[in-house]
Amino acid sequence: MKKRLYFDTSALIKEFAPEVGSDLIDKVTTGAREGKFQIVSSIWTINEAISVIDRKFQRKELTVVEVQTIIATFSERIKDSNESAGFLFAPMHPLIIADSRVWIRLFHIPPIDAMHLYTSFIYDCDYFLIHDDKVVKRVKSSTFENMEIIDMGNENDRESLESHLQV
Amino acid sequence: MPELIKKERPNIKLEFVSSDQLIKELSELLKDFGADPSQADLKKTRQILSRVSSLNEELMSLRDEDE
Numbered sequence: 001m002k003k004r005l006y007f008d009t010s011a012l013i014k015e016f017a018p019e020v021g022s023d024l025i026d027k028v029t030t031g032a033r034e035g036k037f038q039i040v041s042s043i044w045t046i047n048e049a050i051s052v053i054d055r056k057f058q059r060k061e062l063t064v065v066e067v068q069t070i071i072a073t074f075s076e077r078i079k080d081s082n083e084s085a086g087f088l089f090a091p092m093h094p095l096i097i098a099d100s101r102v103w104i105r106l107f108h109i110p111p112i113d114a115m116h117l118y119t120s121f122i123y124d125c126d127y128f129l130i131h132d133d134k135v136v137k138r139v140k141s142s143t144f145e146n147m148e149i150i151d152m153g154n155e156n157d158r159e160s161l162e163s164h165l166q167v
Numbered sequence: 168m169p170e171l172i173k174k175e176r177p178n179i180k181l182e183f184v185s186s187d188q189l190i191k192e193l194s195e196l197l198k199d200f201g202a203d204p205s206q207a208d209l210k211k212t213r214q215i216l217s218r219v220s221s222l223n224e225e226l227m228s229l230r231d232e233d234e
Contacts, residue, residue, distance in 0.1 A: 010223055016209075017216035019223055043184055043192075050196070052225045061219040068202035069211055075193040076207035082190075088183040095179045110230060122177050131223055132230075144172045 003127070003165060005032075006120030007041045008113075009048040011129035011152055016074060021131060021152040027167035028129075032086030037165065039087045042119050044112070046089075049074065090119050107138045121147055127161060 005028060014025040032039045053070055056062045062070070081087035090096070092115070100118035104111055113135045120128040121144060128144075130136060131152035140149055151157045184192075197204065216222060 010226055013222045013226065016212050017219075017222040018213055019221060040183075046192075046196075048226065048229070051229055052222050055225055055229065056219050056222075062215070064201075066215045068200055069206050069208060069215065071200045072197060072202045072204055072206035073209050073212040075197055075202075076204055077209065079190060079193055082186055089189060091182065091184050093179055095177060099177055110233065112230060112233060121172070121174070123181060132227060134227075142170060142172055145174045 002036065002038050004038045004040055004123070004125045005127045005129055006116070006123070006125035007039055007045065008116050008128065008130040008132070009041075009045045009052075010131040012041060012045050013049055013052065014131070014152065015077065016070065019131075021158055024152070024158050024162060024167075025129075027162070028165065029081065029086070031165065031167055033081055033084050035084070035086065037086070039081070040120065040123050040125055041087070041089055042092060042116055043089045044092055044115065046078070048112075090123055096122070107135075107142070109135050109138050127164075129161075 011021070011025060013019075014022045015029055028037060029039065031037045050071070053062070053067060057064075057067050078087060082089070096119055097115060100111070100114045103109065103114040103118050107114070107117075109117070113132070116130075117128060117135075117139065125147055127148050127150050129150045129152055133153065136149065136151045136153075140151070150161050
């Protein structure tokens with residue numbers, strides 16, 4: 001069975017913006033397009049990514065045409081990857097929302113992070129990729145059956161994932 | 168905090184958003200922004216986003232507000 005990786009929004013945006021870990025995300029998304037892995041995310045990731053771009057526009061860091069370029073690129077990349085079955089989106093099912101509530105209290109994390117983490121877990125993802133120090137700090141001390149948390153801000157975690165995936 | 172989180176099957180059928188539905192949603196998204204698929208350019212997008220402040224920090228700030 002193909003390795004399955006969950007992209008938190010903080011991981012997804014690294015494909016489009018050069019940041020720490022973007023090289024690894026490139027390798028993973030390329031591998032997914034080649035059919036080596038499967039990437040899973042929540043459909044909510046699209047909303048969060050758009051919101052981040054919109055905030056940059058509101059602050060006048062981006063022009064209308066630049067936003068259009070980003071949105072068009074984002075949309076086409078997701079469409080292409082989805083068509084090759086390399087990138088799949090989980091719906092925000094009411095029961096996922098309800099069941100993830102337990103993890104808010106369990107890990108003391110915000111609801112949106114609990115939803116991402118819980119979705120990754122129940123969709124049998126082998127790796128949960130995130131770049132969020134606060135969340136990582138709260139969940140890293142736990143062991144998730146058949147799922148590893150990859151802190152994209154941590155060089156050792158990135159190297160470990162590269163080695164596991166052989167990318 | 169628990170040390171081991173064990174798998175428990177949720178009481179729902181785990182499905183993915185269908186390609187048709189996703190394509191429909193992405194088309195609507197393009198329309199909302201007045202964008203066209205022909206504007207898609209990964210290299211250009213990366214150039215644009217390399218000169219703005221960190222997207223990850225913006226996301227963290229967004230989530231802090233939601234919290």
